[in-house]
Amino acid sequence: MYALAAAAGFLAGRWKERVVSPGARLFPVVLAPGLTAGSQALAWLRGSMLGPALLNWPEMAGLCLIILAFPFIPVPATAGLILLLLVIFVLRGHFKGALSLPLVWPATAFLLLLVFSSFFSVTPRESLPVTALFIVFFLFYLMAVKELGSRRKIYIAVVVFLLSAFLQALVGLYQNFISRPLVDPSWVDVGLFPEIAVRVFGTLDNPNIMAQYLVPAVILGGGMVWQVRSLAGKTFFAGQTALIAAALVFTYSRGGWLALILAAALFSLLRDRRFLLLAAVLLAGVFWLQQDLIASRLASVGNLQETSTSYRTFIWQTAYRMISDFWAGGVGPGTAAFREVYNKFYMVTGVTAFHAHNLYLELLVETGLFGLLGFFWLVLGYFSYGLKKLVRMPAVFEKTILAAALAGMAGYLVNGLTENSWYSFKLVLLFWWLLALGVSAARLKAES
Known part of the structure; x- marks a missing residue:
């Protein structure tokens, strides 16, 4: 529980540095204010109505931390929290039976297709981390x-x-x-x-x-x-x-x-x-x-x-051309693969597409x-x-x-x-x- 509180505090410090005061050097040391915020959050949680429930349920506390924080913090930090939560689930024996939950089969099939596309991607070094992140998010679903x-x-x-x-x-x-x-x-x-x-x-x-x-x-x-x-x-x-x-x-x-x-x-x-x-x-x-x-x-x-509509129409037409050439396995997961193929074979001068x-x-x-x-x-x-x-x-x-x-x-x-x-x-x-x-x-x- 204290590990989760420290993680929450650290991420709060990072968020405050990057979002609340962008460009300002108000927090040269992020860890200290982060841990302070974490301890304050833990103290508040103990006295709140939901505190006893969350403090007695470390898995629930971690899940709520992720749900609360993911729009505000960097994606790698969110992935790290999910993996930390996975460790807690496994150590406490709460991950048993996860693979028998609803939607596991279609989700697994979809992820395997992503893995296949990643290995045959035009940019495999960029596509494989994207697929790995999808797998981490699937673990979040299971937990x-x-x-x-x-x-x-x-x-x-x-x-x-x-x-x-x-x-x-x-x-x-x-x-x-x-x-x-x-x-x-x-x-x-x-x-x-x-x-x-x-x-x-x-x-x-x-x-x-x-x-x-x-x-x-x-x-x-x-x-x-x-x-x-x-x-x-x-x-x-x-x-x-x-x-x-x-x-x-x-x-x-x-x-x-x-x-x-x-x-x-x-x-x-x-x-x-x-x-x-x-x-x-x-x-x-x-x-x-x-x-x-x-x-x-x-x-x-x-x-x-209207510029937005006309731009989208052009990109959709270009996407159809790309699909006709790569209809079976695609170019690979992630926008890096899309940009690589678009810039080499389909780009029109002055029109960029991500x-x-x-x-x-x-x-x-x-x-x-x-x-x-x-x-x-x-x-x-x-x-x-x-x-x-x-x-x-x-x-x-x-x-x-x-x-x-x-x-x-x-x-x-x-x-x-x-x-x-x-x-x-x-x-x-x-x-x-x-x-x-x-x-x-x-x-x-x-x-x-």
Whole structure:
């Protein structure tokens, strides 16, 4: 437990140095303030309501630390925490039976296809670490499903995830109203949208990435508003969810907005159609914030004169050409392989491309037809397993969480039509987290 606290403190120090005070040399020695923050966090945890549970469950504490921290810390640090948690699981004998969990077969098949593509990649030295990271995230999925075996633990994990999304939203709102970093010219057509001076990105480096991270959080937050009984609880989660949704608006991500609408509608159909009223009120409030700009932004989705749309259309056409040449095994996992092939054989002067700006085209380019089929097997297996369990569940907490996890994943996948979600490894981990949350809720037996 103290090792986890020290790790949390160290990462807090690194985050404070890199995110809160970028460019400033306020923390030349990171370890000391990190350990101090870790000890303070441990002291606070002991006195909090969730403290006894987390301190008696080191696996749960480690899992919550990862869920809370991964949007804010470097990906290698997240991978290190996952491997540290794996050591704890193995030493305490809690990893037994992990390979018999749902989705292990399709996930293993998909990962084996990634390994195959990595060895035959055009850039194997770059592709193999990418595949290794996917395997580490799969281990996170296994540990999360093993650990989230009760309603109480799922509740804690969801609260921690919403806290993380809330903190991310606060960073975004700070950017929108206070720091106001200049918008990257590649993020917006200033000719069509001169009024967009800022697109918030939080600590995720890109507005579209941030939007995709926030969509499942809005759905889960709405589910918590619907599920909790006390007025104080409903007020708390409603306020938290509203701020997360506001940050999502200020990303100005059209794909994120459309994904949220679809996810909210699906959650309503899966859980309770009365939720449509709550969703409509929330969306109306969000729309009211920037009604003219939001309307014009959504109306521009099919406008080929808009620079973002025209650029994506060109990249998609180029991706189709790449797929026709590398349809079987792909060029190799990771954007380095994509760039290598694009720059050598398909590049048009003045047009750079790092990825296909579409999750499914990117998977086809990187891993070929069989890799995409493996991914579809995994995703369809998740929805098949979740929906079969959902229809037999009574109207209890775990049904709400399962419906929200399924709807959040649907929004995630819809967003993948307009963006290569896996360009950010933090969104790759979000994918495995949504899988773990949905499967964990589906495995619960009804509790009194």
